[in-house]
Amino acid sequence: MISSRWIFLLALLFSGPSQAETITLVGEDDWAPYSSATQDYKDVQGLAPDIVRAAFKSQGVTAIIRPMPFTRCMMEVDKGNSIGCFDTLINQNTKDNYIFHETPLFQADMVIYGRQNEKAGLKLSDLQGKVVGTTIGYTYPSEFIANKSIKTENGPNEKSQLQKVAAGRIQYAVLWGLTGESILEKNPELRQKVKALGRVSRDSLYVNFSKKHKDGSKYAAIFEKGMQTIIANGTYQKIESEFRKKYRHYE
Structure with a gap:
C-alpha cells in the first residue's frame, strides 16, 4: 500500500503543467548579426532569436525557430501558416496587418x-x-x-x-x-x-504575430509577458550585453 507521504509527493509532482508547450515561429535567415540561419539551415542564431527563446521560456513555452527569407517569412504570417515572424518595424504598412507586442525586441x-x-x-x-x-x-x-x-x-x-x-x-x-x-x-x-x-x-524591432493564425493573439500576449519577465529578472540585459560586447567594434 502507498503511504500518505508518497501520495502527497506524487500530488506535488503532477500539480504543475503536465507537458511543456512547444511552438514554431519563423525567423529571418540573412540578417546577421541580429538573425541569420545556422550553417546547416536548421535553426536561427543572433540577438533576436536569443531574446525570443528566452522570453517564451520564461513562460514555460519552448520556441522552435525555422529560418526563412524575410519576404517569405512575412507571407507565411500573412496567410496564417505561421504564428509569428521577426524582425519587423511597426510602420504605416505593418501596424494594421499584424498583432504586435508592446515591449520591443531591441533597437x-x-x-x-x-x-x-x-x-x-x-x-x-x-x-x-x-x-x-x-x-x-x-x-x-x-x-x-x-x-x-x-x-x-x-x-x-x-x-x-x-x-x-x-x-x-x-x-x-x-x-x-x-x-x-x-x-x-x-x-x-x-x-x-x-x-x-x-x-x-x-528604430524598435518586433515579432509580428499573425491575425489569421488561431493562436496568434494568444502567443503575442504570452510573449509580451515573457519580455516583461526577462527584463525584470535581468535575463534580457545579460543577452543584450553579451551581444553588444561581441559586436562593439562595429559601432
Whole structure:
C-alpha cells in the first residue's frame, strides 16, 4: 500500500503543467548579426532569436525557430501558416496587418551607406532626389517610406545594395548598421569603396504575430509577458550585453 507521504509527493509532482508547450515561429535567415540561419539551415542564431527563446521560456513555452527569407517569412504570417515572424518595424504598412507586442525586441540604427569619397554626416533629408537602395520585402521607417522625393531601387538582399553603391549604380543605400558593418567586414573589397555616411533613424524591432493564425493573439500576449519577465529578472540585459560586447567594434 502507498503511504500518505508518497501520495502527497506524487500530488506535488503532477500539480504543475503536465507537458511543456512547444511552438514554431519563423525567423529571418540573412540578417546577421541580429538573425541569420545556422550553417546547416536548421535553426536561427543572433540577438533576436536569443531574446525570443528566452522570453517564451520564461513562460514555460519552448520556441522552435525555422529560418526563412524575410519576404517569405512575412507571407507565411500573412496567410496564417505561421504564428509569428521577426524582425519587423511597426510602420504605416505593418501596424494594421499584424498583432504586435508592446515591449520591443531591441533597437537598431538604420544607416546610410555611400562611396568612400562622400562626406559623412548625412541624414534623411540628404536622400531627397537621390536613388537609394533598399531590399525587397524589408520594412523601413515610416518617415523614409513617406518621403516621396526619395527614389528607391529594390534589390534581393542588403549585400547587393552595397555592391551597387560600390559599382556606382546607385548613390546611396540604407541598411541596418550592424548588418552593414558585418557585410563589409566579410567583404573587404566592398569596404575599400563603401562606408557609413550617417543615420536615418533609430528604430524598435518586433515579432509580428499573425491575425489569421488561431493562436496568434494568444502567443503575442504570452510573449509580451515573457519580455516583461526577462527584463525584470535581468535575463534580457545579460543577452543584450553579451551581444553588444561581441559586436562593439562595429559601432
